[in-house]
Amino acid sequence: MSFTFKAAALKAAALAAGACLALAGPATAQTQWIMASGYPENNFMTQNLRKWVEDVEKGTAGKLKITLHTNDSLIKLDSIKGAIQRGQVQGGEIRLGVYGNEDPMYILDGVPFLASTYDEAWKLMEAQAPYFKGLFNKAGMVIAGYQVWPSQGFYTKTPVNTVDDFKGKKIRIYSTATQRMATLLGFNATILPFAEIPQAFSTGLIEALFTSAQTGTDIQAWDNTRYFTDVGAILSKNALVFNKRAFSALPPADQKVLMDASAAYTKRSWEMSKAAGDEKSAVLKKNGMTVSAGPPAVIGAMKKVGATMADEWKATASPAAVAVLTSYMSGQKTN
Incomplete structure (x- = not known):
């Protein structure tokens, strides 16, 4: 030793x-x-x-x-x-x-376009809070x-125009929800911790990312990718x-x-988070990356994926968890 x-x-x-x-x-x-x-x-x-x-x-x-x-x-x-x-x-x-x-509630905010603005993310957090309180108390x-987290998107080596650009590409994601999303979009998805991203690129395990501008800056994504396509679909916590x-x-x-x-x-x-999203996107640009919003074709496909994932989530969640989603969705409709 x-x-x-x-x-x-x-x-x-x-x-x-x-x-x-x-x-x-x-x-x-x-x-x-x-x-x-x-x-x-x-x-x-x-x-x-x-x-x-x-x-x-x-x-x-x-x-x-x-x-x-x-x-x-x-x-x-x-x-x-x-x-x-x-x-x-x-x-x-x-x-x-x-x-x-452990519990589907942990990945509810990973359903694309369920809560894609800061206001929606706050309301979802409020709806989830009593459930999480009980869950953690029991443990x-x-x-x-x-x-x-700030708005997230795809880090790729080539431009993103349609979901066909995702087919078969090896992407790093961070949760079972984003893994399902990436798979439905045609990616070959792998869950990896934040700290393992640079090595995964160097060994060829991954060739793309789905994460925020903050994380992209933290791991200097410009060393391995050239495009950040911000789809604004998920604000996870x-x-x-x-x-x-x-x-x-x-x-x-x-x-x-x-x-x-x-x-x-x-x-x-x-x-x-709002400030970091803008600031770190500027850092990506400064280091030679092309930063753009998601093309309509990609956003449309992701909304369909989100609807599919929401149905799948409800099928696996407990009645108490589904009640949280129902309460949140009811509040969204009345606003």
Whole structure:
């Protein structure tokens, strides 16, 4: 075993021990929390999470100290939810669409054109919130806030004019919902974590992406693609989650600080996401990429795919989950 590996192992053990101690009893004069996130520091979601940490520490007058590990540096993004549930860390930010195999609700916002504007995404979040609260509570966790991704689109090496341009192309997607969407559009779709995208391009595992301008900038998509076709079909969400035992060990006043800061984090995310979508699209252009809206033929095909996926979703979801969708759709029709 190398010295570097030993040091890393010891650090991980120390962090895990610290987490266990914090969970073992009631909050002390200063409670230490460890949190994990999967995105780099220049990602607006990480910046928003950092602001949340500042708000909590200020609001608790330093009684709660939060150490945030970003960019998959402590726990890989797809493993954060399990680590929180087991109490290895006290909290973190997760991508909801990763867990579609656990409950269809996790991937509802991945149905194309179900909620394709920020206003619709907010209303869908409000409709889903009670369901998610119960789901996470049963699993020993507290879901406290949400972040929304900017509009998404296709990163390709050649221009996109019709869905025929998708046939057989190997694309990276990030959830079971986007995998189904890509398959119905003719792609050969593979689910891969954010951190594995560059290597997947270099080995030929993928030749296209479906993601946001933010992620495209994070992984420097211009190194492997030339076109970003923004179809505006999906505004998916991340969630801020705590271990329930750790949260319950805090004094009620500090719990309120966390939840108030989480509400502000959610509201701020919608504002930051809008700005990031425009800003990062400009970065793509600056680095030589052609950025354009989805052609009518592609948008039309995606709306048909969305209708198919909505029917499929309802066929697999529980009556309680279907009731959430029905409530959301009823609200949309009355607006």
